Amino acid sequence: MGKKLRIGLLGAGRIGNLHGTNIQNFIPDAEVVIVADPFMNEKMEEWAKSIGIGRCSKDPEDVFSAADVDAVFICSSTNTHAEFMIRAAKAGKHIFCEKPIDTEVAKINEALAEVAKAGVKLQVGFVRRFRQAGQALCRQGLLPRSRWPAHVLCSCFRRYLHRHDDP
Numbered sequence: 001m002g003k004k005l006r007i008g009l010l011g012a013g014r015i016g017n018l019h020g021t022n023i024q025n026f027i028p029d030a031e032v033v034i035v036a037d038p039f040m041n042e043k044m045e046e047w048a049k050s051i052g053i054g055r056c057s058k059d060p061e062d063v064f065s066a067a068d069v070d071a072v073f074i075c076s077s078t079n080t081h082a083e084f085m086i087r088a089a090k091a092g093k094h095i096f097c098e099k100p101i102d103t104e105v106a107k108i109n110e111a112l113a114e115v116a117k118a119g120v121k122l123q124v125g126f127v128r129r130f131r132q133a134g135q136a137l138c139r140q141g142l143l144p145r146s147r148w149p150a151h152v153l154c155s156c157f158r159r160y161l162h163r164h165d166d167p
């Protein structure tokens, strides 16, 4: 992948803020181009501006319909995840979705079926703080312990895209 991966961030709460900040600061070949949150306020807009996110919206549709968005980060409230996965898949966007996809198996299966049908890439965010690989990165001093969970998630997403683009 030669060009930067352009990301649309859905949800600017706690985890959206963390992922957005990590992408902008630590993932050189990815950038957040738009963030949408129905409760977008001045504080969120200031945060977005401070890390170089060019567009803020109160309407998630602005993310799904954006021609310059390659992938979405679904960091909104849990009850939106399955629907947003389906909308993203139908729009041909790759997906990073925070856990959980949903609390109902039927909705999860419906969302996964749409992802499979669209052929987009999906990763679900899950805390791996206590897994061996993460602990090893910390022990080797490759990542500050305080920051590594979100950083590893973003890095994994990037690597995942690279791996699947390489024949």
Ligand SMILES: NC(=O)c1ccc[n+]([C@@H]2O[C@H](COP(=O)([O-])OP(=O)(O)OC[C@H]3O[C@@H](n4cnc5c(N)ncnc54)[C@H](O)[C@@H]3O)[C@@H](O)[C@H]2O)c1
Pocket (backbone or CB within 6 Å): 010, 011, 012, 013, 014, 015, 016, 036, 037, 038, 039, 060, 075, 076, 077, 078, 080, 098, 099, 100, 125, 126, 127
């Ligand atoms: N993997 C992890 O370690 C981890 C950690 C924290 C949270 N999470 C998950 O992330 C999700 C968000 O958690 P949080 O702690 O950031 O919550 P939060 O309440 O701080 O943020 C959620 C944000 O989503 C926004 N939102 C609500 N409806 C929306 C919509 N229709 N479109 C766009 N944005 C919308 C809200 O306005 C809010 O700003 C939850 O599903 C949670 O389970 C995962």
